[in-house]
Amino acid sequence: MKTKLLYHTNSFTYECTATVVAVEGDEIALDATVFYPGGGGQMADRGVITWNGGHYQANVIAMNKRNDIVWHTIDCPPPTIGTEVVGTIDWDFRYQMMRTHTALHILCGTIWQEFGVQVTGGQMYPDRARMDFAMENLDRERIAYIEKKVNEAVKADYPIRVYSLPREKAFAIPDLVRTKINLLPPEIEEVRIVEIVGLDLQADGGTHVRHTREVGGIKITKTENKGRINKRLEIVLKDPEDL
Template sequence: MAELLYLTDAYVQTFEAIVTAVTDDGLVLDKTAFYPGGGGQPCDFGTLTADEQRWDVTKVKRVSGQIVHFVAGEKPGVGTAVTGQLDWDRRYKLMRTHTAMHILCGVIWRDYGASVTGGNMDPLKGRMDFEFETMRQELVAEIETAVNAEVAAARDTRVQILPREKAFQIPDLIRTKINLLPEGIKEVRTVELIGLDLQADGGTHVKNTSEVGRMRITDYKSKGKINKRIYVELE
């Protein structure tokens, strides 16, 4: 299994690695800082270089348990040393956005007890669905005020990898309506916005909520009898 650098340090921008396998689509490395996508967060982009050669990483995806870095053209052989470089501007925007989604989730869980029923994000914007029966403009304004108060509170982010048994002793660890963690997972990665939110999560986040920046709720829609969608953008 590759060493997944982003799990313990989301701020790694460049790294050295060895090619361990070559597929029709791309390269498998012994370590990577590229996030393969999941949990609503898109995959990273960037480049791989070796000597004078350079490959644009156009997609990263987990395939049959391996993380494949999709590249075009003639590929290096197994054993080649490469340097990985993330598209950091895009990644950092996604980190801010993902943490913003956790702030939104944490506020709505704390203040209204509503579970998450879905979500997705792009750099600096995203949407989340919650189990609300009704949604009105006054409620949306309350939520926007509350989430920006949490940004201003400058809450630190704490990431831990815990044994499954210990992780599931944490109350309300799973905030989604359906528990998406496979039964066979022995360790659970948790992301905590200290004092606000604690969830099982595999994505990348900023170190402090102050890095998120101001959040705006740009729209809301009913997606069903007890399913309301909230759209957020960052400034």
């Protein structure tokens, strides 16, 4: 049994019809889903699942992915196996996560190109995001320079491509994994690639926008010293109309 991950092929898909294939307590598994279960610092999607022509509706209150199955935790008695349901995500929240995730790739790609340092951690929130880098120097001059370069990348409106490659071919690409620790499980045979054409290319399982200008302006709002060679940058996004 395996859940078809519709968000992997099109991050802009916000609704789908699916069939319940398993039930465990208040969790249901579907044969296909638009709900991103969370991971890689990106928050899980929110939304609702309806069935019986919309007569029944459940809020999706938690999610997790176990092996190849995405489980949706709902807040009411679950439908039975074989029930056809409609899953609808909170689009505004998803799109904010897409913009934020792409913004972190712009930040990561820019810092890699400029300074050649790796990522040591990251996390997205509804209103901000942070990323940690194996960097010694992060003075005001460098912070201002980084902010200038990431916003130049946003305005350049680079296209973003998402595709998969066989594991062996993917890992032949230099610096595909930018984290200090390779988090890709060894059993993964196909590696999903997110490429900001002209700036960045990484193995990634999250959702993204189609071009960098959709992200809007990127403002570095906070920095922290997390160790001698570990610095944290926190960012917020501005509306694309404000560019």
